[in-house]
Amino acid sequence: GPSGHLRPEGAPVTVVAHRGASSSAPENTMFAQEVGRRSGADFIENDVQLTKDGVPYLLHDTTVDRTTDGTGDIRTLTAAQLDTLDAGSWFSPHFAGARVPTLAAQLADLRTRGGSLLLEVKRADTREQVAAMIDVVRAEKMTDRVFVQSFEPRHLRWVHELAPELPLGLLRSTLDADPVAVAADLHLTSYNPSGAALDARPGVVAELHRAGVATMVWTIDSATEWRRYDEYGVDGIITNRPAELAGWSQAR
Ligand code: G3P
Ligand code: CA
Numbered sequence: 001g002p003s004g005h006l007r008p009e010g011a012p013v014t015v016v017a018h019r020g021a022s023s024s025a026p027e028n029t030m031f032a033q034e035v036g037r038r039s040g041a042d043f044i045e046n047d048v049q050l051t052k053d054g055v056p057y058l059l060h061d062t063t064v065d066r067t068t069d070g071t072g073d074i075r076t077l078t079a080a081q082l083d084t085l086d087a088g089s090w091f092s093p094h095f096a097g098a099r100v101p102t103l104a105a106q107l108a109d110l111r112t113r114g115g116s117l118l119l120e121v122k123r124a125d126t127r128e129q130v131a132a133m134i135d136v137v138r139a140e141k142m143t144d145r146v147f148v149q150s151f152e153p154r155h156l157r158w159v160h161e162l163a164p165e166l167p168l169g170l171l172r173s174t175l176d177a178d179p180v181a182v183a184a185d186l187h188l189t190s191y192n193p194s195g196a197a198l199d200a201r202p203g204v205v206a207e208l209h210r211a212g213v214a215t216m217v218w219t220i221d222s223a224t225e226w227r228r229y230d231e232y233g234v235d236g237i238i239t240n241r242p243a244e245l246a247g248w249s250q251a252r
Contacts, residue, residue: 005167005189006214007235012249013226014236016118017041018219019060023240026091027067028058029098033106037115039243042236043147044115047122048103048133055079056103056133062123066090068100103133107140116145118216118238120171121155130158137163149192156186169216172197179204183213190214190235195225202232209233223248 007013020032021039028046036044047060052075064070064077068085079102088098103119110117119137124130137146148159149169156168167189175197176182183191191208198204198217205215216236217229226248229237239245 005235006209006212007233012252013230013234013245014043014216015039015041015242015246015249016043016045016216016218016236016238017242018045018238018240019047020044021240021242023221026088026095026098028060028101029087029095030101030106030109031088031095031098033101033109033115034113036242037110037113040246041242042116043118044110045118045120045149045238046103046106047120049074049121049123050129050132051075051077051079051082053078054129054132056136057082058101058103058106060122064100103136104140107137107142107146110145111140111142116147117142118147118149118169121148121150121152121159124152124155124158127158127162130155131162134159134163134166137166147189149190153182153186156188160187171218175201175204180207180211180213183208183211188213190216192216192218192238194218195220195229198229198232198234205233 017036019027021035022032025032025035033044046058048056059074063073068087070085082100087100088095147167149171151171169190169192170188172193179191195217208215214235217234218238220237220239221241
């Protein structure tokens with residue numbers, strides 16, 4: 001269901017729009033968010049990291065090189081500098097002028113138009129940097145519509161200390177020996193493996209369910225694979241094609 005918790009028997013899978021709807025609009029922009037939202041996705045997934053002056057922005061890579069007309073590590077750029085970059089032209093001239101959004105602008109938009117965020121803490125070296133992200137979620141009054149995920153356990157420990165009400169997901173590209181124990185240790189709501197990691201041991205979904213922990217798999221874009229993970233019993237699927245997944249899921 002939309003809360004990202006355990007999926008009731010027969011209910012459609014939770015649809016998560018990866019970096020927005022990044023097959024049809026430039027990733028991590030307001031355009032991608034809007035397409036993802038209209039596709040019927042339960043969550044928009046975005047990557048969050050801080051500028052030189054400590055402002056949370058949506059960006060996947062550590063540098064702006066691939067997804068904007070600028071260059072450099074985001075840690076060396078101020079918010080004012082980031083605001084001058086074009087984050088759409090690299091994808092298509094149709095999106096020229098798209099900006100790198102602040103987390104605040106994105107959350108304000110979701111609050112107004114409706115929608116929830118799967119916020120990936122992408123790079124944060126200190127608890128204070130994670131706190132800066134949480135502060136924005138609180139300021140935008142979105143704590144009831146944000147789910148946090150990260151590949152780094154320490155990020156999740158910091159979030160749990162700072163905002164224990166926020167649901168947590170751990171991203172994994174290979175499975176832990178004992179995912180249930182990891183989930184208990186980190187207070188996880190969801191354990192989020194790559195498709196390949198889950199294929200190595202599909203039974204882990206049921207193990208996690210017995211412990212009350214959900215599973216959201218990434219990043220899955222074909223109907224053949226949607227069927228396979230649906231059969232494994234996953235609660236959510238993170239995809240670049242949210243409209244197609246929502247349609248497929250509801251038609252079943
Ligand atoms: O949400 C899963 C996925 O986003 C993790 O990998 O590199 O796309 O952030 P990445
Ligand atoms: Ca991500």
